[in-house]
Amino acid sequence: MFFHKSNTVLTSQYNQFILITGEVAAAIKESGVRNGIVAVTSNHTTAGIMVNEALECLESDIDDALQRLIPENHPYAHSRILRSYGSTAGNPTGHLKAMLTGYHCLFPVVEGEILKGSAQEIYFMEFDGPSQRTYTITVQGE
Amino acid sequence: MGEVIDIHTHPAFMEPICGSEELLEQRRQALGLYKTDTACLEHIHNQMRCAGIDRLALLPLDLSTQENLLLVSNEEIRQLVDLDPQRFIGFASVDPYRPDALDALEHAFGDLGLAGLKLHPSRQNFSPTSDLLTPIYELCLRYNKPVIFHAGLSLEPNASMRYANPLEFEPVAARYPKLRFCLAHFGFPWVRETAALLLKYPNIYADTALLYFDSAREFYEEVFTGMLGRYWIDRSLRHQVMFGSNNPRFEQLRMAEALRTLGWRSGTLDLVFGQNALEFLG
Numbered sequence: 001m002f003f004h005k006s007n008t009v010l011t012s013q014y015n016q017f018i019l020i021t022g023e024v025a026a027a028i029k030e031s032g033v034r035n036g037i038v039a040v041t042s043n044h045t046t047a048g049i050m051v052n053e054a055l056e057c058l059e060s061d062i063d064d065a066l067q068r069l070i071p072e073n074h075p076y077a078h079s080r081i082l083r084s085y086g087s088t089a090g091n092p093t094g095h096l097k098a099m100l101t102g103y104h105c106l107f108p109v110v111e112g113e114i115l116k117g118s119a120q121e122i123y124f125m126e127f128d129g130p131s132q133r134t135y136t137i138t139v140q141g142e
Numbered sequence: 143m144g145e146v147i148d149i150h151t152h153p154a155f156m157e158p159i160c161g162s163e164e165l166l167e168q169r170r171q172a173l174g175l176y177k178t179d180t181a182c183l184e185h186i187h188n189q190m191r192c193a194g195i196d197r198l199a200l201l202p203l204d205l206s207t208q209e210n211l212l213l214v215s216n217e218e219i220r221q222l223v224d225l226d227p228q229r230f231i232g233f234a235s236v237d238p239y240r241p242d243a244l245d246a247l248e249h250a251f252g253d254l255g256l257a258g259l260k261l262h263p264s265r266q267n268f269s270p271t272s273d274l275l276t277p278i279y280e281l282c283l284r285y286n287k288p289v290i291f292h293a294g295l296s297l298e299p300n301a302s303m304r305y306a307n308p309l310e311f312e313p314v315a316a317r318y319p320k321l322r323f324c325l326a327h328f329g330f331p332w333v334r335e336t337a338a339l340l341l342k343y344p345n346i347y348a349d350t351a352l353l354y355f356d357s358a359r360e361f362y363e364e365v366f367t368g369m370l371g372r373y374w375i376d377r378s379l380r381h382q383v384m385f386g387s388n389n390p391r392f393e394q395l396r397m398a399e400a401l402r403t404l405g406w407r408s409g410t411l412d413l414v415f416g417q418n419a420l421e422f423l424g
Contacts, residue, residue: 013188073359079360084176086175086176086391087391087392088391088393090353129188129192130188131185132181
């Protein structure tokens with residue numbers, strides 16, 4: 001059995017953590033798949049998917065670590081007009097942060113439930129907001 | 143900081159006036175913004191809030207005779223303003239070659255209540271000093287409405303830099319000392335010419351809608367502390383420069399942040415980010 005859906009989210013901050021574990025669990029139920037795998041993917045190169053513990057302190061530390069690793073003020077090459085867009089490429093930090101988090105995650109589905117550790121939560125990570133974003137949830141199994 | 147106004151934005155992709163894929167693609171090609179998508183008003187509000195912007199000036203462009211195209215009509219601008227009058231300031235546009243240009247502009251000011259006029263000499267293919275413009279300037283004076291002229295480089299198709307050198311506009315400033323007009327994009331690359339005109343003519347303004355190279359911080363530093371003297375704006379031109387982003391082509395959030403790093407006095411930032419626009423709008 002194969003199930004696939006896209007969710008759209010309107011982000012409201014430049015960098016933003018958005019918990020989507022509940023949406024993924026709901027999609028598994030909607031799919032009817034009892035045993036298989038679920039994949040969550042971001043459709044973007046400046047927004048990622050991250051799995052971590054949903055604690056305010058950790059969100060702060062992760063945000064701080066990403067900013068230290070990838071500061072806003074740095075002579076990035078991706079800071080120029082792109083002719084194919086007709087607009088400015090000013091989001092190198094978004095691309096680099098999304099590279100670090102990755103664009104997807106994968107979990108087993110067992111007896112109709114997502115099989116994850118108790119501390120594991122799924123985040124959609126905005127790194128160049130505000131924007132309109134899409135992520136996909138794909139469930140495959142039987 | 144007081145009210146923050148972005149005096150230079152293009153609303154062509156706002157969802158209420160960009161309702162079909164065909165129109166979206168037409169506007170992408172016409173503006174040379176090939177991958178821009180429609181934006182709902184909630185997204186526009188989010189962008190404004192993140193950048194600390196309270197109001198946007200919305201600029202249309204009438205290309206009736208040159209390209210058989212209204213790149214956002216005056217009526218659509220009115221429609222957007224009616225949807226959010228607290229956030230949107232609507233400008234008019236008129237193609238000076240239209241036989242009914244004066245009637246259209248009178249309708250835009252008198253009936254639609256639009257706040258000023260946007261003209262694009264390069265793309266609308268007229269010289270700012272052409273006699274064709276005389277009745278238009280006089281109508282703006284009669285209604286006490288300012289004009290925003292495109293000046294300098296344009297990344298739009300069908301827009302060469304002919305008629306875009308800031309020096310083209312000096313006779314207009316001299317002939318109509320009470321006509322307030324803005325040289326958009328600071329007239330880049332002729333920013334020194336723009337600075338010279340600002341120094342001499344108090345009725346000329348310029349906006350900061352320029353980001354043609356590098357990051358916003360790097361480019362503003364190059365232009366405002368390298369191509370121009372470091373203190374020229376803060377000391378001499380502080381009453382005539384207005385924050386403008388040219389959104390969605392350029393980055394509202396990072397441009398607004400970058401301007402705040404140039405070392406201008408807080409009073410200058412208040413002027414640039416809002417007070418000068420209020421003066422300009424009359």
